[in-house]
Amino acid sequence: MLNLASIGIGAVTFFFALFAFIPFLGWANWFLIPMALVGLVLGALSRSSSGRNFNIFVLLVCIVRLSLGGGIF
Template sequence: MLNIISILIGLLSLLIVIPAQIPLLGWANWIALPFIVVGIVIGQLSSSNSGRNFCLIVLLIAAVRLTLGGGIF
């Protein structure tokens, strides 16, 4: 059950992160980061790793975008 919740949180975060790839919308990644971290923690409590791994991939996408944009853009 926790794995499904983690995947759903990851999907919600991905819906925020995808539009944040557009220039000048990088600030949306800062909104998605707390959701991603909660998804990772819930996925870690689960017996399966797929939800946690999905959230880690979304975190990687958001972190790379924030790094390329200097943290704001």
């Protein structure tokens, strides 16, 4: 059950992360990183590792986007 919640949080976060790829909306990643971390913790508490791995991917996407935009854009 925790794995499904982790995947759900990761999917919502990834959807908004795609939205944050629009120029001048990169600041939204600052709100998405904590959401991905919550999904990562739920995925770590579950028996399966797919939710955890998906949230790690989403977290990396958000961090790379922030680094490309200089942390703001």
